[in-house]
Amino acid sequence: MMDTTRRKRIEIVVEAVRAEQVTELLDRLGAKGWTMLPVLSGRGRRGLRRSGDLSGVQDNVLILCIAGEAVVEAVLGAREELLGARPAIVSITDCDVLRGEHF
Amino acid sequence: MMDTTRRKRIEIVVEAVRAEQVTELLDRLGAKGWTMLPVLSGRGRRGLRRSGDLSGVQDNVLILCIAGEAVVEAVLGAREELLGARPAIVSITDCDVLRGEHF
Amino acid sequence: MMDTTRRKRIEIVVEAVRAEQVTELLDRLGAKGWTMLPVLSGRGRRGLRRSGDLSGVQDNVLILCIAGEAVVEAVLGAREELLGARPAIVSITDCDVLRGEHF
Amino acid sequence: MPDLNILLPTPVLFFALGMLAGALRSDLAVPDSLAKGLSLYLMMAIGLKGGAALAIAGAGGTMLPTLAAGILLSLLLPLPAYLALRGPVGLDRTTAGAVAAHYGSVSVVTFAAAQGVLSARGVSAEPFMPAVLAAMETPAIVTGLLLARGAGGAVFSSRLLREVFLNGSVVLLLGSFLIGWIGGAAAAQQLAPFTTQLWQGALCFFLLEMGLMASRQLRAAGRGLPPALIAFGVLMPLFGAACGLGCGLLIGLSPGGVALLTVLSASASYIAVPAAMRMALPEADAGIYVTLSVAVTFPFNILAGIPLYLWLAGA
Amino acid sequence: MPDLNILLPTPVLFFALGMLAGALRSDLAVPDSLAKGLSLYLMMAIGLKGGAALAIAGAGGTMLPTLAAGILLSLLLPLPAYLALRGPVGLDRTTAGAVAAHYGSVSVVTFAAAQGVLSARGVSAEPFMPAVLAAMETPAIVTGLLLARGAGGAVFSSRLLREVFLNGSVVLLLGSFLIGWIGGAAAAQQLAPFTTQLWQGALCFFLLEMGLMASRQLRAAGRGLPPALIAFGVLMPLFGAACGLGCGLLIGLSPGGVALLTVLSASASYIAVPAAMRMALPEADAGIYVTLSVAVTFPFNILAGIPLYLWLAGA
Amino acid sequence: MPDLNILLPTPVLFFALGMLAGALRSDLAVPDSLAKGLSLYLMMAIGLKGGAALAIAGAGGTMLPTLAAGILLSLLLPLPAYLALRGPVGLDRTTAGAVAAHYGSVSVVTFAAAQGVLSARGVSAEPFMPAVLAAMETPAIVTGLLLARGAGGAVFSSRLLREVFLNGSVVLLLGSFLIGWIGGAAAAQQLAPFTTQLWQGALCFFLLEMGLMASRQLRAAGRGLPPALIAFGVLMPLFGAACGLGCGLLIGLSPGGVALLTVLSASASYIAVPAAMRMALPEADAGIYVTLSVAVTFPFNILAGIPLYLWLAGA
Numbered sequence A, B, C: 001m002m003d004t005t006r007r008k009r010i011e012i013v014v015e016a017v018r019a020e021q022v023t024e025l026l027d028r029l030g031a032k033g034w035t036m037l038p039v040l041s042g043r044g045r046r047g048l049r050r051s052g053d054l055s056g057v058q059d060n061v062l063i064l065c066i067a068g069e070a071v072v073e074a075v076l077g078a079r080e081e082l083l084g085a086r087p088a089i090v091s092i093t094d095c096d097v098l099r100g101e102h103f
Numbered sequence D, E, F: 001m002p003d004l005n006i007l008l009p010t011p012v013l014f015f016a017l018g019m020l021a022g023a024l025r026s027d028l029a030v031p032d033s034l035a036k037g038l039s040l041y042l043m044m045a046i047g048l049k050g051g052a053a054l055a056i057a058g059a060g061g062t063m064l065p066t067l068a069a070g071i072l073l074s075l076l077l078p079l080p081a082y083l084a085l086r087g088p089v090g091l092d093r094t095t096a097g098a099v100a101a102h103y104g105s106v107s108v109v110t111f112a113a114a115q116g117v118l119s120a121r122g123v124s125a126e127p128f129m130p131a132v133l134a135a136m137e138t139p140a141i142v143t144g145l146l147l148a149r150g151a152g153g154a155v156f157s158s159r160l161l162r163e164v165f166l167n168g169s170v171v172l173l174l175g176s177f178l179i180g181w182i183g184g185a186a187a188a189q190q191l192a193p194f195t196t197q198l199w200q201g202a203l204c205f206f207l208l209e210m211g212l213m214a215s216r217q218l219r220a221a222g223r224g225l226p227p228a229l230i231a232f233g234v235l236m237p238l239f240g241a242a243c244g245l246g247c248g249l250l251i252g253l254s255p256g257g258v259a260l261l262t263v264l265s266a267s268a269s270y271i272a273v274p275a276a277m278r279m280a281l282p283e284a285d286a287g288i289y290v291t292l293s294v295a296v297t298f299p300f301n302i303l304a305g306i307p308l309y310l311w312l313a314g315a
């Protein structure tokens, strides 16, 4: 495809209370940016999580970070800090981006 | 990539009123988890759908399910139950995940 | 995979105030549909953007459009209109869809 | 200017403002969650006030006949609606059944707006009318489904039965009515600032949003709304009103009560029935019933219908 | 029916309605943002009213002892809770510490519901009780963490300290209390329509949502809640209540004040403490403490506890 | 303590509480949809009260001159602002034009806070001031765009014209004003619990959120706000206030009216103008104008400006 650059999409579903820690980690590892989306509900090993209770402890968010190989390797390297024993999932997909110099 | 496992991302955009049926189907077909995201609006064959009317019948959601080949095949096999004649789209993408044993 | 068709996922993160312009562009370029998701916050070259201020100027949205090669090429061709000097990112991923004739 | 105020009640003017702002494509918008909250508030307040009034004043002999009439109207009004939609309008069977169900059922905000006008004019009505409102919400769904699907086969899944009988609007209306009745005069007085004093303002706010929503629906429908359908959306409420008026007069309700029964029969559901139809009749075209109910019949009733119905009822 | 109204206060009936609707799987739902807004409103109103009352009536000699008692109760009640959770209930150390913290801390809405009942009965209480409420929110977190982690090592990160001491509930309660105190009688009168007249209605609305939420939590927990845990969720509030009652009587509070201190000691946090525990003890099972607090102890206190505690306190 | 209450009005204290909580990074947060709803409420209530007051009291000879003065102030104040921003502050042309537009336009909440203080002091003002508020919202946008782009070329797309003239704030303010005027005394009385009694409480709630928002903006801006810009954000309101004060005295408004015109001229838009600028001048730096308006000028006006302007106006 013309004018596009190959990058990776990192998509992380994580508890809202830990979201800031994750974005700080991404910043620290050299990511040029990220986008955070709200999540309504989810199911995983820890059962059902439904967003919206008053304490906010059941809320999840989805964090999308498009980045180059180097950042992806750094994120994989920090998997312990990222995941620990916490509820969270991480997936990585190939993609092509416009304005590749920004990622 | 080190320590990652190849899996598939199934992403389904479906009416909110039918979302629970879809997640129950995924559970039944052996998916280990899913995540549901809110949708603001969408356009498809049935024209524009804008979330937020009082009855909720125009609301869509996006359901993300990361799973292995077996579940993906089962989901494709259940396409009639999943889609029927209803407004909905399904896309499947390759991805790499951390903690592959969880999917 | 049985019964699926190869298509492309175009995912655009863009300011909410410009979202309608983007969907109109997609409609004009022949996309058969799109889905718009809310964004909580994001970071990019212009620093942090947090949704929810009263004027709405900091709100972002994510627009997902699944389409065939022709539309993707048209979108890439319209990159100036799409991006200009504005805050926005565009990524394109391969995917397989059910009911391929709809995209 | 008390006369102008009665001709053009403030909440109705806010509805018109909303429709106008929407038509001109202003960016005025009420957050969805606020609109949902206001609609819950209206149901709570209607129920509480009605229940307390019933506890204070007693039912009188007209309560049971009126409830029965309401249920019958809800069950039967979908029949003529279905005939008109199949014949002159020419809808497919499923969509016709779905639309018909909306017109047997009722609209809480139309009821609320009529109550607002009555109370501004100092006209009282039977206290049990909110119970009639709740009773009329769901019977029409049964008729609509039978029309759409025929009597053979399993018409009602358990999921659907829940949707119908435990629909949020019905539960909240009936629950609040019962709570108001238990609380009686003492609770009514304690809750008056919430149920009575806030009422007009909340109604204004909500009707502003309904006006915006009606405009939005109209625009989204675009050219998709044929004239025959629009005619149905205006004539069917008039037909329903005539039936409701007749029943009210036969039963011997007060002018306020006749007016409210007329308004209920004329109104069309836009919360409970669309949700049930979406679940039970996925093949029916939701664009048609949502648009018709929210963007044609609701504005017609608010702007032209209520004054007419109240005048006919002598209220 | 004033007697029925006192036996079954309207807000409590709305809680029951919410639980019932949830149990029957009705689709009745209050938007999340509205529930959050109502909870902020309750804290503002509680704080403002208390502060103004303090400015008007003065503290009297019992304020400092009551504050001290509240802080001690919050610090110490987690100890017996922890022992019960480790022993008979058999939770792991971390989760036991996290759950214990909830029971030292307090629930704003339980306090609000009790205040509502008192004011409906015309019973007054010491004006500084909202300050006691705020003071009891966080000490329990310290004890819970020490129990879960032991005293060695860095128990408190700076992020956690912020979570604990600048928790939104605490800041809003104390801030409103101070603002109410500064404003005094003049501000109290200006704000009365907001803080006092709206109060009962907002409480009804919020308790409806709390009932729905409790049902939702119960269902999500499914079979995950062993009987021993449920027993703890009912017995621990009774134990807390006994301690609070004793302290209130020793200090010599008015019957209303004794009742409120009893209610505070019996109640368990569902906003401030879960948030802090999620941050500080990620290994603890959030499903357990959220469900226990929202779906067992809260309903027990609202439906059975408050009448009992008020009766014991002679209020 | 009536004196303390006048020196430190309750809503202002809630603003300070919000700023403080934000600065200390408390997790206190008001849901976005609630903040939007409160801002709609304030506009409805301001409009309704003003319109009804106009219907009751009549315009008097000063209405037209004041409207004209307001429009002129809105059109002209961006000029000195632009010169200062280009010269001493050193912004690029586009961003300078965008920022300048904010300072010709007005802030609804600053106006509301000033009204709250006036009414707490028992000082009345001309009833048409809400119409002046609405009239001043948008003319500044025209000037700002001309400054940023020059007169050549198509300055106004149709999308932009809609944004400017049908901006939600303007439509709601003017619409409510008109509706209040039509409704007159009767409607005013019916709506008083909503527009008047709730007013102070809603203002407190909203200013709490504005304080949190100001802190959030300040933090997001980080080191991005040079001292010259901060100085502009404090001095420009003083300059605007002087112009507004002069006009008000020349026209011969009452002290309350002079105060409000002064406040309007001193205030900067944070809803209508940012939205229009984002659309019309995408190259302008939104971070600068949003932060300056919400996090510098708004707090300055609320905490220091309003008392000063009211004192200058003798109100």
Ligand SMILES: Nc1ncnc2c1ncn2[C@@H]1O[C@H](COP(=O)(O)O)[C@@H](O)[C@H]1O
Pocket (backbone or CB within 6 Å): A013, A014, A041, A042, A043, A044, A045, A046, A047, A048, A049, A060, A086, A087, A088, A089, B031, B032, B033, B034, B035, B036, B064, B065, B066, B067, B102, B103
């Ligand atoms: N297979 C999956 N596909 C998509 N989302 C998942 C999956 N598994 C878990 N999640 C999401 O990740 C969150 C945490 O999962 P867990 O750590 O397994 O409890 C869940 O609440 C879901 O939102």
Ligand SMILES: Nc1ncnc2c1ncn2[C@@H]1O[C@H](COP(=O)(O)O)[C@@H](O)[C@H]1O
Pocket (backbone or CB within 6 Å): B013, B014, B041, B042, B043, B044, B045, B046, B047, B048, B049, B060, B086, B087, B088, B089, C031, C032, C033, C034, C035, C036, C064, C065, C066, C067, C102, C103
């Ligand atoms: N090509 C597409 N790309 C992304 N989303 C789509 C596309 N087509 C449809 N959708 C979404 O799927 C929903 C149902 O589509 P449809 O069944 O075509 O009416 C729409 O409301 C959109 O949200």
Ligand SMILES: Nc1ncnc2c1ncn2[C@@H]1O[C@H](COP(=O)(O)O)[C@@H](O)[C@H]1O
Pocket (backbone or CB within 6 Å): A031, A032, A033, A034, A035, A036, A064, A065, A066, A067, A102, A103, C013, C014, C041, C042, C043, C044, C045, C046, C047, C048, C049, C060, C086, C087, C088, C089
């Ligand atoms: N590398 C990235 N990954 C994911 N989202 C991004 C990335 N960079 C920017 N964004 C999003 O795109 C928006 C605009 O970015 P920018 O144009 O760089 O300011 C940001 O507010 C983010 O939401």
Ligand code: NA
Pocket (backbone or CB within 6 Å): D077, D102, D103, D104, D105, D106, D240, D264, D265, D266, D267, D268
């Ligand atoms: Na009807």
Ligand code: NA
Pocket (backbone or CB within 6 Å): E077, E102, E103, E104, E105, E106, E240, E264, E265, E266, E267, E268
């Ligand atoms: Na306790």
Ligand code: NA
Pocket (backbone or CB within 6 Å): F077, F102, F103, F104, F105, F106, F240, F264, F265, F266, F267, F268
């Ligand atoms: Na100004």
